[in-house]
Amino acid sequence: MDKIKIYTDGACKGNPGIGGWGALLVAGTKEKELFGGEKDSTNNRMELMAVIQALGVLKRPCEIALHTDSQYVLKGITEWIQGWKAKGWKTASRTPVKNVDLWQALDAARTTHKIEWIWVRGHSGHPENERADQLANRGVESVR
Numbered sequence: 001m002d003k004i005k006i007y008t009d010g011a012c013k014g015n016p017g018i019g020g021w022g023a024l025l026v027a028g029t030k031e032k033e034l035f036g037g038e039k040d041s042t043n044n045r046m047e048l049m050a051v052i053q054a055l056g057v058l059k060r061p062c063e064i065a066l067h068t069d070s071q072y073v074l075k076g077i078t079e080w081i082q083g084w085k086a087k088g089w090k091t092a093s094r095t096p097v098k099n100v101d102l103w104q105a106l107d108a109a110r111t112t113h114k115i116e117w118i119w120v121r122g123h124s125g126h127p128e129n130e131r132a133d134q135l136a137n138r139g140v141e142s143v144r
Contacts, residue, residue: 006054007067009132010046011140019046022135023054024128037139047073048102055109064115069122069129078117
């Protein structure tokens with residue numbers, strides 16, 4: 001199984017506002033940069049999109065170390081999602097899960113991979129996370 005490191009980030013100018021997502025994929029000495037954006041989004045949606053898009057370019061099952069600075073993504077996928085699914089995509093307070101379309105897409109995208117979810121502090125000088133942030137900002141600029 002191929003081993004890949006993925007670094008993701010989302011950005012939003014206004015929240016909601018113009019959003020961008022970015023991802024850096026590293027496999028050995030090879031790197032791939034991805035970015036995109038949406039005219040009307042939120043920071044949380046862009047954080048999710050970065051992960052979904054990064055997983056979407058993989059052609060076969062991989063062993064992944066996925067780095068995110070989003071507690072929302074990390075806790076959502078490792079802690080909250082099982083409860084949401086069991087409750088029909090409702091929260092503990094019985095309200096609909098926000099961004100359910102993206103959570104369902106991420107849930108499907110992760111099934112063929114072995115993923116270690118790693119939180120990194122954003123804007124703390126972590127080189128690959130900083131690159132993911134720059135890519136997310138390029139995503140914002142791409143839709144302005």
